Amino acid sequence: MRISRAIAIAVAALVVAGAGPAAAAAAAAAADSIDPDADFKAFRDYYTKRFPDVPLNDFVNGPYSMDAELRKQWEAIDDFPPYDFAIDRGKQMFATPFKNGKTYGDCFPEKGIGIRQNYPYFDDKSGEVITLELALNRCREANGEAPYSYVKDEMASLTAYMAFTSRGKPFDIKIPNDPRALEAYQKGAEYFYARRGQLNFSCASCHVQNPGNHIRTEVLAPALGIVAAMPIYRSEWNGMGTMSRRLVTCNSQVRGVPLEPQDELYRDVEYYLTYMSNGLPVSGPGARP
């Protein structure tokens, strides 16, 4: 009996020893597999469990969902929103025909009204992620106009107007079952979580690990819903800025050389982050400190 028990223990030990590497390999394989649905659920659960008092849709308000005092300041500022000028300018630009007589509306579904929640999307013809900013400049070029700077001014005004016409609509980003789309999504996730710059920070260092905490005088926003208010008026910038501007600034702040605005990796990370915000309402344009 003792002998058989000893054998049983030895066999069990061998099984466990064998299962160790196997389990580790399975975990690694799971980490390597691309599963946007599972990522989405884990991402959503992380924030809702960490901030149980924040209503889900309030995450789109970024730092104001994390800090009551900051929220009061924002509500006071929002009586006279600093982005109003951008909306008005964007509306006028949107309606003004190009030299060939066509307008921005001719380049977009629904004439470009109320469609912000569908961007970025994966274009199966070109095999790349198309952001709203990229679509606007491609529209201009297709109609014989010079492209705008991606970071502010005209581009911020146009996207402010398009976001304004989409306010309240839930984000609805699709990741088609296309290896190229899944690869773009995964590259976006990698860019979001990879550390960079001399300060060795990732996007996640601030917006996953430390939302609600201060970095100098700023309250860090949660990554959940972080794209919803774009473009934004930032007091720090003393003006409007696009999603491109936000990414460029993030890289600079960690002492990394920014990529070119609308670089493939920037579009991929926007694709990843916006997918993570699916179901949350468009709130842009927004105002941030």
Next chain:
Amino acid sequence: MRTYLFAAAMCLLTGAAQAASTEADFKTALAAAEAAEQDAGALKNQWIPTEQALAAAKKAAAAGDFDAAVAQARQAEALAKASIAQAKEQQTAWKAGVIR
């Protein structure tokens, strides 16, 4: 006598170690730094301080201060190599931070 010879030899050695850098030294150091920074660029992971050190090296060389130019170029090379190491490490390390 032996003491004097030893002191003279030390003076020669110290003098040699502190010899002023030349333009050729600078060009060698700059080429190494720029090659490393180009590799960092291929990984899309250049650092701002690397660019600043490269600019400072070129500025010092233009002013004829090759000691400072070489020092800045070597600093740039070290920073570029650190950014390359970071990028290579993060090619797999990023997965550890993913929300699951």
